[in-house]
Amino acid sequence: MTTILIKNANLFYAKQVIKSDLLIEDDKITQIADEINERADKIIDADNKLVAPGLVDVHVHFREPGQVHKETILTGSKAAAHGGFTTVGAMPNVIPVPDNVDDFKNQLELNKQSVIKTLQYAPVTMNETEDKLSPIEDLAKLGAMAFSNDGHGINNAKTMFDAMLRIKAVNSHLAAHVEDQNLFNKGVINAGPVAEEFGLPAIERVAETSQLARDLILAKETGVHYHVCHLSTADGVKLIRMAKDAGINVTCEVTPHHLLLSDSNIIKDDANYKMNPPLRSENDRRDLIDGLLDGTIDMIATDHAPHAENEKNQGFLKSAFGITGIETSFPLMYSRFVKTSLMSLEQLLELMTNKPAQIFNLSAGEIKIGADADLTIIDLNKSFEIKKEDFISKGMNSPFIGQEVYGQIQKTFVKGQEVYSI
Incomplete structure (x- = not known):
């Protein structure tokens, strides 16, 4: 069983942002608590980062x-x-x-x-x-x-x-x-x-x-x-x-x-x-x-x-x-x-x-125990310029290119698997 422990997160949980740890075991969220000290295969320090569904x-x-x-x-x-x-x-x-x-x-x-x-x-x-x-x-x-x-x-x-x-x-x-x-x-x-x-x-x-x-x-x-x-x-x-x-x-x-x-x-x-x-x-x-x-x-x-x-x-x-x-x-x-x-x-x-x-009656959009570990980690304090060369999409048809924004996506997980990392 693969385990990932996310520490010190600003976690969007039950419609509010709280300071919390979160444990992923295989593809599910299994623990949400102020402090989790279990051993894990991977530990991510999300201090000052938003962890959202x-x-x-x-x-x-x-x-x-x-x-x-x-x-x-x-x-x-x-x-x-x-x-x-x-x-x-x-x-x-x-x-x-x-x-x-x-x-x-x-x-x-x-x-x-x-x-x-x-x-x-x-x-x-x-x-x-x-x-x-x-x-x-x-x-x-x-x-x-x-x-x-x-x-x-x-x-x-x-x-x-x-x-x-x-x-x-x-x-x-x-x-x-x-x-x-x-x-x-x-x-x-x-x-x-x-x-x-x-x-x-x-x-x-x-x-x-x-x-x-x-x-x-x-x-x-x-x-x-x-x-x-x-x-x-x-x-x-x-x-x-x-x-x-x-x-x-x-x-x-x-x-x-x-x-x-x-x-x-x-x-x-x-x-x-x-x-x-x-x-x-x-x-x-x-x-x-x-x-x-x-x-x-x-x-x-x-x-x-x-x-x-x-x-x-x-x-x-x-x-x-x-x-x-x-x-x-x-x-x-x-x-x-x-x-x-x-x-x-x-x-x-x-x-x-x-x-x-x-x-749309989808099993998504919420962090809770037993749910699939579909998460994104976002640095809300990080500013960056929207650039064509940073797009993964084949389409670069955006009027927002060149604009300065905050809220950089750092990591994305689907069922506990990291599918994007900066």
């Missing part, structure tokens, strides 16, 4: 199969470990879309390359774009974490209604990319003064909010757990707030980039600022922050979307949508939200560990 990200794109020039399951999972994440949910917009039993089984096999726990979404509809539903019952039995057509809105209300009924029947979750394709209208940037200044086709806010309003009514009718991916608008926050007050089974996520950036940050035709949904106005950004702080928004998710350099250096019109984010998420949020006293460290950790795990 491995972070949980319910929204990533690992690109394999079909687009391995952008990312692979191995590089994506190693990047996640570098970011302190030990459990992620991988979206099904790979090639081929795993919309049948054989392709889904193949995806699960490929995911075994992951150095962390990579859970798999199944598509709601065939190829994520058709009105015909995927074999929801079969994919749920194979272990689909949830169902999502991420990257595509479901424009047919009957298709969405039927999907909700069947996903509810298998006691799963529907994670929606809310986007009315007709209102999206091949836009590349948020509608507003910046779009007008650059003469770029614009994405209206109602592309998100009109479909969201429809879906909330359908969710009320069906009772399905309806989860909203990457919420980006002030009106979207209001709709979610009203829906929760009305008792609708809805949750939602927000990305670090929508919390930290608005379209006012776009000062040149740089597609590192091109993502879907787009960066909205400063007013939208402020309302997203308010929604996060008051509990309307349930969690932070990265929407990690890596691309090759030549796919992001062609300006807004021709470049792909997406931002790589899993390696920078915690340091950015800690630096811009906790260090500035917008929220407490405990609040941030809840939003990035326990809350997403709880909502």
